[in-house]
Amino acid sequence: MSPAPPRARGYVLCAALGGAACVAPALGPHTRWSVLALLAVLYAGGEHAVRRDVAAPTFFPVLLAGVFLLPPAAAGLVAVPGALCARVERRPRGLRRLWRATQPVLAAWAAGHAYAALDGPAAASAPDFPYVFLPASAAVLAFALVLTALDGGILLTAERVPARTAWRGLLPRSFPPVAVHGLAGLMMAVLWSSPYGPPAALLVLLPMGVSCWVFAQYHRERSAHRATIRALVQAVDLKDRYTRGHSERVGRASVLIARELGMADDRVELLRFAGILHDVGKLGVPTRLLRKEGPLTAEERRVIELHPEYGHEMVRGIGFLGEARAAVLHHHERIDGSGYPYGLSGAQIPEAARVVAVADAFDAMTSTRSYRRARPVPAALAELERCAGAQFDATMVGALVRALERHGWDSEVTAGGEPGSGVDGLGGEGGNAGLGGEGLGGEAGSVGLGGEGVEGERLRGGGEGGAASGAAGGRPRSARR
Amino acid sequence: MTARPAVRLPAALTAAVRAAAALLALGALGATLWRGVEDPGIALAFGVLIAVGELARWGSGKGREPAPLGAAGALAYALVGECAGRPSHHGVLQVLAVVVAAGLIGAVPHVALGRGPCLDHIARRVLTVGFAALCFQPLYNSGRLTAATGHGPAYAVVILTLLALTALCDAVLAAAMAHVRSGWPFGPLLREELRGMSGIGPAVCATGAVMALAVAVAGLWALPVLSLPLLLTQLAFRRYAAVRTTYRQTIASLARATEIAGCTPTGHARRVADLSRAMGRELGLAGPDLGVLEYAALMHDIGQLSLVDPVPEGATAALPEAEQRRIALLGGAVVRRTGVAAAVAVVVERQADPYREQPLTARIVRTANAYDEMARAEGPHGPLGALERLRLATGRDHQPEVVEALARVLARARGRPGERRPGAAPDRGARTGRAAERG
Incomplete structure (x- = not known):
């Protein structure tokens, strides 16, 4: 990818400064650092496991559990170590890392304030069901809204998507996964503060982890399948x-x-x-x-x-x-x-x-x-x-x-x-919206071969494999057309 | 070989498992009706959950858990000790009665749609849940469990241990049933079963445990909330399975390209794939290795597509070795471009090497391919003669152990006329042949 345009850099830096201002109060004496550290380790582990393959849902449940367990300022810090240590494939790496760390900080901060405003912490530790769903859904909504707003911004600045269309369709895609992850996070928080403690809470993560892992497998298998179809077509081109x-x-x-x-x-x-x-x-x-x-x-x-x-x-x-x-x-x-x-x-x-x-x-x-x-x-x-x-x-x-x-x-x-271009196209899972597309937890593809508009471009033939021998000469085709 | 007991034993064991489950279920239902239902609210909530889980069932129950939500709900009900801080009083028999009744209700729409209730799946569910409930409820209801652990993290650990035991028990049962049904070695089957649990199994167990604990803390509200992640997992597995199926079909049709092009005889790739898989099992391979073996066997001749003139009959085993290797390398190049796992391409590339330089999977494919080519060339007495020639070639080309595995697979296939032989041509080959004749 070409280097990020200056206005995208400016945008990310501004957001990062905002994020730093949000987490600054966490450095006070009241933060439960042990909880924060455990959650941060979990988040980093989950991110590492999930992102090993292609674009797949980000590991939100830990982050949202952080929102429900910690004060707003500290909740954002959960994502920072994981995001800064994560492996980033595409350049510019530093900027991408910074962006990945900033986005959850701001979203978690907003969600935490929404949660606290509706008296969530007290309701969760009682636990006061079903009232606790109200602050929890407010938090989830705030989280998804902030994520969407930030994602649209990156599309606007880095991908030069027009302002009218930058935000279109982002919220419906990001809200359902965040909502499901939010419920898991809520259960995690409730169990965490119950007598059974963190071991019970960690169990909530297992199904989430498994489903994230399977989605990653699914994406891998799907791109392998596309490559196979492409190989079929290229085999014809070779002949x-x-x-x-x-x-x-x-x-x-x-x-x-x-x-x-x-x-x-x-x-x-x-x-x-x-x-x-x-x-x-x-x-x-x-x-x-x-x-x-x-x-x-x-x-x-x-x-x-x-x-x-x-x-x-x-x-x-x-x-x-x-x-x-x-x-x-x-x-x-x-x-x-x-x-x-x-x-x-x-x-x-x-x-x-x-x-x-x-x-x-x-x-x-x-x-x-x-x-x-x-x-x-x-x-x-x-x-x-x-x-x-x-x-x-x-x-x-x-x-x-x-x-x-x-x-x-x-x-x-x-x-x-052009010769050789077919081979380059084989492994790609493309279609990502630059920096912004990765942040969305949405899972939009359909079973079988998905229908992105870019698919056609990536299916471009032109494989000049080493397997074929002899140059093609001219031949008037007399088969009927 | 041991054809006789292998035919009779599965029927006996399957019948025993089903009979035990049926007896348990009937006994539990009868006793519960007789004594009335304790804590009907909790029983109803879990019953609904299990029925919904069964309703969302998918697949036949072979391989992975078809109704994860139902299984998790049933396990959770077996392990519920209290609800929102108040102790519950249901016993083992009531757990079984609720699980069976809800399971049957959930199965009604499936039966109505013609997808019968999978009996083995229900029998396994009853036995596993019975095991978990039997380990937990008497201990809990007598008060000894909470006296020992209190309501702290230790309690959660006990529940988790119980579930792990249950899962182990279930895996052993499933592997034993698969063993007597198919005659494959028990060890790899159990390994495969345990490895299969690394998929949705832990998610089911964890959800079961966490549901039991969360119900104790938060009451029945926890049930719908905790169902969602598991449903998501199920959805993910479903998509994964769907794309895998499609992918397998695509690979198979890529493999048939060589047959249609007249490079290889009809059904050759499929036969070699089936034979390789059976030999791989015989040699103790499992799971992913078997997958690699199948794909590699399906595509082992793909290199011939790049030849301008086809090899006569596609009989590569008779070609000079340098030529064999060249075709193998061409095939590897094609396979690498198909996006299949690199291990598959390696097998295809190295299929013509001497066996000491090959990975085990490539040895298997080489031997299976040579057998299929030779057995076809020599008429009715071909198979035995081909095996003999393979045995003579064990100095350099074929590994003795692999050839013996082939012999065992063939012997077993002959011993059971009712079953489809791994070497038999699939019927779909017939139409390909017709099309090819016209070419």
Whole structure:
């Protein structure tokens, strides 16, 4: 990452000064240093265990237990040692550490004051259920609000997100985890001050710790899964080097059409995968044939035309792909029934396949192949409209035309695919909003392959692995489009 | 091998476990109905909690705890001594009665939806909770426990120890049942069971203990508050399991790419994977190692995708060694890019090395692969001949212990005609074959 802009530095420094002012009163004689030290050690341990992997919920329960057990000024100190010692992967490290220490200090300070204002400490030590829920929820709300405000600020200063959108959606994402962690923290505080003492309170942390750990595992597994899908696509690119980046662009075009048709978000995601994986069956076609120069014989063409069936054979075991599997099988069907493999016509062809067929043809026309130059987008659209009704579904063509009017098409972005870039993209879990994104405890992803907007960029093909040998020569493609 | 007792024993043990649980449950229900319910408020609250936990159940009960909240609630009820400072009076039989009744009520929607109640899971629950309650309630109700420990941290430690004992007991029971059901060695099974407890098991136990203590301090309000973290844990495990399933499917389809490309015969990768897993178990591997073994076996031929011309029949074992190693290295390179654990790539890379230079997992994959290729090449008498040739090659290529493990796995597979043989082709291969013929 590039160095933080000066105004982000200024923002973090100001916040840190504010935080220091908040914790200053804790240095007086009334602080229970033993409790504070134990909580701080726990927090540091939890942070260390949780952050070892990818972005996962921060370890809040200890912090909130601190809010419920300690005076506001001291509560903030719980997070400081852990945050300052934590490992930070990305630069600028010092600034990130400072930010991670400052954010909980300010949030805990605010939460502590909200809690004390409603007479929480007395209610918790009695314990006076259910009244104690009132100060506790006030504290949780204050905590989440301060976190959100600070996060939005960092988006504004470091990521240059416009002020109108910086705070949008942050609170709904951060509030539920903080609320659950807050309840755990409350139980911890109640047990801590009960006769059973700290050992009983520590037990509350175990399920929280386990769930944080599992979420981290989940994220790791999910990114590994994405990498595998990418590897599938790259394996096709290795064999058929013309079409580098083609799969990913077809995915993007399919998404454009699906959105234009008003499909639900998860269907749009499936269509992205349908587009990305539509040619995966080419893995089954002999490399020599895919790279052949000159016209193909009828026999060779028949072999190449098997690729939708091969592809379906490969992906049909992958449950989450749903209707994308049918799209892989039928993306070369034509509306008039003259396509392959089954010669379906009209509405017999699954909708997803009709979308991918249009996206596939559009990208084939607008990208440069070594035997011809790319056609301009309007010419390609005119050609699609000419074939609508016979080869393509007119609805899909219309949707693509409208979507491109609105969003435009940037085939250059991914047309080249610089050598080696695919490998760099493999491990990334990206999509983090700079400094700020890490502070949110929110867990927004969905099962399967998540739908961040940046996904497409990271799926960029262009793998030039050491495995492939021989340069691709020019070959007029005679397979039907 | 010992095919006979291996068939009869599981039925006997499973029946014994179920019968014991059923007797206990019926006895407890009868006695509780006869004597009436002590502290009905507490019983109702825990009953609701257990029923809700059962309602949120997920999975079949094989492997991990399917209803963590129900289990934690049941354990907590077994260990509750007082509620908001007032002592409670329920005994062991009432604990069992509440657990059984709530469990059955919670199972009704599952049965209605066609997902039957998992009998083994319920039987295990009854026995474990009975064990915990039997250890705790008589001691507590007679007043000896509080006399010894008072209401301090020592009391919490006693409760925790009791739960650890219960969990151990449960693991031994589960491993024993799995042992007689599958015939796999008991040691690794128990290890796997204990390691499986490092997942949601401790969370369940800790929540059970903390619920019992928190109810003593704060009353029944503690129950919903403490359920939330555990539900969160369950959700996390669910997502993790879902993404793992998807991932396995993706790996399997990547493995089938070589079959579809005509590099390897239909079902080869799957057969080698099943065989490797069985051999790994036979050699005492567990958990993560078995996972590595399976993925590596599925992808061991992936290097052939990078060849411009396929190897005839995909029979790499017959190629010159330098060529074998080259293909293995290509495969390792592909596997590294798939984001699978590095251990898998190592196995794929080193599968063609002499066994003394290989890790155990790579030895297993090498032997299983060679067996599958040779057994197929030689017609009906292939398997025995292949085993013989592997035994002759134990000087350099194959480790003798691994070959013997293979022999045992094969013998057991033949001994049980009813079970799917690890070497048998899965039926889904048939369609791949048809597609490949047309190519």
